[in-house]
Amino acid sequence: MNIWIVTTGSSDVKLKTDDNWGTLFKKVRSQLYDRRFVPTQPPNTDENEPFIVPARAMGMVYGSQLTDEYYQDLHFPLLDAFSAKLLEKGRTNPDQIILIMTDQEAVFDEEDRRVEKSPYWQDTCTLKPIFEQYFNKNFPQVQSIDYLELKPKSKDEGLDNWNKALFLVQQALSSLDLDKSANFYVSHQAGTPAISSAVQFDCLAKFGKKVKFLVSNEYEEKLAEKGDFIESSTYLQGMQVQEAKALLSRYDYLGVERILKLYWKDSSDPLLLEIRDLLDMAVQWNFAKFEDFSVARGNVAKERSNQWWWMAYEAAYLGVIRLRQGNTVEALFHSFRAVEGLIKKWALDKYKPQIQYSNSKQPNTAYIHDVNLPQNLRYWFNANRSDRYNNVGLFGKSLFTLLEASYPKNQWEQNVDIQVVAGNTIEERNVTFHSLHGLQENDVFKAWNTANREQWEARVLGCLNFVSQQKFVSLKSASLMVKVHDELVDAIAHYELQK
Incomplete structure (x- = not known):
């Protein structure tokens, strides 16, 4: 079974032409607080570039009046790139699609909504009818499509809040009974950075190596046509290095070792082996096995460790x-x-x-x-x-x-x-x-x-x-472990940069 999880953002649905916009807009203008919402082309583009409209306005205008004729006005740069990659010859179609949309109606009051650049107008919940038609046309064999809405209750829970976004994503995905043995394809680029990170984190935490990330370029039309897959191991390793750094800042050397030992197990990378050896010393020190620590440290510790004090x-x-x-x-x-x-x-x-x-x-x-x-x-x-x-x-x-x-x-x-x-x-x-x-x-x-x-x-x-x-000025200056810790910090930082 193949499950495709997709986040949505304000640039997911664009206009190939603005010929019908004025006619459709007039019919729902009162719902848009009497604002014009004129479609605009991206800066520095030629006449063939699509027009941009805030996502909620796009859904309210086109989603409520969608016909096959008007559907032809719409352009889906990211979804088209992802779909093309999924439908490549030899690749299995998704059996289930999960679309994550946003609705911040409880966050922004009527006064906020009168501001065209308010995040309220970037919400994608009104695009549901458009997405439904898109998936029905492009994935007619799909068994089920789930539309999940992230609905914060206050400004404190806004979708730019990393902790709150993670909670909302976890809550939304947990509402579905998902087959954890399935293959998961995750497209997380659309939406706020907080939503993107939350989807990455939660999918890796829930499904691990069963995840592949399907990415594209939403800003370059030519590049957007070339969706590509990134193995979960690449993302997972980056996240685990970040977790290791956090544990290191708390001096949890055994925790760092548990995370990173999988990477040096079959590796001849000198940097990884250096990290392994430094962590081995640190773990010995952490267990107060100071003699073993000094032996592992070698000549650097010899003069000091020979002192009775x-x-x-x-x-x-x-x-x-x-x-x-x-x-x-x-x-x-x-x-x-x-x-x-x-x-x-x-x-x-x-x-x-x-x-x-x-x-x-x-x-x-x-x-x-x-x-x-x-x-x-x-x-x-x-x-x-x-x-x-x-x-x-x-x-x-x-x-x-x-x-x-x-x-x-x-x-x-x-x-x-x-x-x-x-x-x-x-x-x-x-x-x-x-x-x-x-x-x-x-x-x-x-x-x-x-x-x-x-x-x-x-x-x-x-x-x-x-x-x-002796005349040491601090306990830190008297400890050989301080230098080992600093070397570990540097080594892990260099390892992160080379990934």
Whole structure:
């Protein structure tokens, strides 16, 4: 089965001659608000060019008085081109035709209608009798013809509104029980850009690879005679690249990978393979597999990834991304984890002689034992040690107090950021992670004693710089992922341009 879906616009029906216009016009003049609506030829054309009349006026004048004689006055540039292509030798005729027309009567009041250039006069609903005769003459074997009207209810729902036009198109096409196994031919050029895009989107979403787009040139008469087909894959790929770009702007690397992996599956295109490799790194980073990420990144990441403090900055920046995505729980988790994990890395490096993995119940947990323990840590050790194992675990509150005990008092007291995380943040984190309540963005800031995103990021950075003794100016500048993301944006943009 073959189904042809056609949008309609003000240039679909033109006049070969204006000889009969005056006579027919007089009979319906009162319905046209006493306006003249004189047929005009397109600019810079010769005498053989068709005359143009606003679509609603054309339908009201000719559609209401249509005879075989008057029908001969009419010219159908786009429909003729499409029909010729569909009826080519060896091509199956459409079994069903779906014509999408427009009616904005509810949008424009009587005052608006007195303006000849009002969109009201571009509506195609009055052309239905003319279209009926056209299809009966050109496709006598067609099984059914459906005439669908897009009828917005207010100016807010006008047919130039992309979201509203999509809703109206989806609503109209959903009213039909269509055979999804059929071949769909879609001619979407007529009508507003919003309608055209809506028809493309909805047909691809509903029918996918069963769609072929039948296009022509409505502005060049000679070119308009040459309708042509475009495979849905060309349109679909363009739309999917746009979707991938939108997902990339939200840092949804796995979503981008799901869309684009079909294109590099059997491809040797260097650009596609570059996108594949960059996405693989990004997905690893997104899952906090920072070591795998750095290995995939290669020599570019080697110097930075060899630093004991490096992963903490990646974890913190991952927290920033999670907050941008609206995932507040993970934003708090990754930001706190970055600081706590960094302090543990610091302790493992600084107190290596005192570290043992001595608890059989927690074999991967590092503990500090009283082995050549510096004198300044005696009080800390006795205050935090386990009587049973005579050690202190490098986690939780004891880890933060170890950091405090290891720094000169004045240096610790001068850094507000590290004091906050060692006090307020660790308490808030424990309460949050043992609760099933939701977490608002402000709750994340509150846990860090901050008021907004900028202050929150600055506090996390201040803690990391204090522990690592680095001087990064932002979490973004400290992350290797930022460069990968920028390269992905550029690569996908270049891929889009070459399509």
